[in-house]
Amino acid sequence: MKRIVLFLATNLAVILVLSIVLRLLGLDRAATMETGMSYGSLLAFSAVVGFTGAIISLLMSKTMAKWSTGAHVITQPQSQAETWLVETVRRLATKAGIGMPEVAIYEGEPNAFATGAFRNSALVAVSTGLLQSMNKEEVEAVLGHEIAHVANGDMVTLTLIQGVVNTFVVFLSRVVGSIVDRAVFKTERGTGPGYFVTVIVCQIVFGILASMIVAWFSRQREFRADKGSADYLGNPTPMVNALRRLGGLEPGALPQSIQASGITDKAGIMALFSTHPPIEQRIAALQGRGAA
Numbered sequence: 001m002k003r004i005v006l007f008l009a010t011n012l013a014v015i016l017v018l019s020i021v022l023r024l025l026g027l028d029r030a031a032t033m034e035t036g037m038s039y040g041s042l043l044a045f046s047a048v049v050g051f052t053g054a055i056i057s058l059l060m061s062k063t064m065a066k067w068s069t070g071a072h073v074i075t076q077p078q079s080q081a082e083t084w085l086v087e088t089v090r091r092l093a094t095k096a097g098i099g100m101p102e103v104a105i106y107e108g109e110p111n112a113f114a115t116g117a118f119r120n121s122a123l124v125a126v127s128t129g130l131l132q133s134m135n136k137e138e139v140e141a142v143l144g145h146e147i148a149h150v151a152n153g154d155m156v157t158l159t160l161i162q163g164v165v166n167t168f169v170v171f172l173s174r175v176v177g178s179i180v181d182r183a184v185f186k187t188e189r190g191t192g193p194g195y196f197v198t199v200i201v202c203q204i205v206f207g208i209l210a211s212m213i214v215a216w217f218s219r220q221r222e223f224r225a226d227k228g229s230a231d232y233l234g235n236p237t238p239m240v241n242a243l244r245r246l247g248g249l250e251p252g253a254l255p256q257s258i259q260a261s262g263i264t265d266k267a268g269i270m271a272l273f274s275t276h277p278p279i280e281q282r283i284a285a286l287q288g289r290g291a292a
Contacts, residue, residue: 043171050166058159061115062102062123071104071125081131085139091122092144094231096151098122105131110246114146115155122150134245141229141238148228153222161217165210171201211273218275223285236286243286247279 057064065071077083082105089103108127116122124146131139163258176204181195226243230236271278 042174043167044173045084046171047163047167049170050168051163053166054163055173056129056160057162058117058155061117061155063125065113065115065123065125066104069106069108070127071106071123073102073123075103084136085126085131085143087289088140089143089147092147092232096147096228098147098151101147101150111133112142112146114149116150116165117155119150119153124150134242136237138242138245141233144229144232145239148225149221151228152221152224153223157221158214158218162210162214165213169203169206169210173199173206176202194238215273215275219277222282224278226282230286240283240286243279243283 001005066073074082074086077086085105086103090100093100094238099122101114101116101122101124104123104125106125106127110127110133111131112124112126112130113122114122124143126139126142130142134142177195180198185196228237229239233239276282
């Protein structure tokens, strides 16, 4: 989950900075319809702003991940555990047909992530909590899951999806802002105080809806990554056991519902913003009892 949260947070931050800079330079106002610019031109402007934020956040993802988690990249293994970790990632990367990623360890509760703009130069990181709480087979399954994310190009896919939704957030917020300013505040040119206030409010509201869309796509990618891990290991059992461990479950029967924190799922309305499906759904899909 960390890689998705970092990506989304960085992307939103870049969009905010770009919006402020464009407004200060007057380019934001110049791109609105009251200047005679067509809807098509406004859409093109919105796409530039929307995709710029997504692409910049993708290119910064490895650096931001290392900085925010304090991850230590293993350049020369200093222990048998580090040697095993690097060699396991190397073996899985070879099976997946990708270049050897950087391998890192960071202090924290059980978790892991993969990130990077390019599938042949990614970063795979695991927490000390994960290494301490799982056996080698389960850790290998988690590493296979992260390698599958890289091999599937999930970060690039999410970047494209984020860019599309960003485009419509920027576009629709300005269209609505102009309409509200003209109809409610009776500003002839449609760029009075009502326009700027409405644009800000709409960007927040539409941005929340956009996050739900991106989260839905992310949840579908998790099923594929789980399956990828099972394929690399030749058996879904290690990934199933790893998921049960992450969810705090015993190896026995699954309960009807689970509320797990960290890299798993959220309950209630917050499930719409979760980047991961519920653990029981992921286990059911691996065991052939549910559709991914």
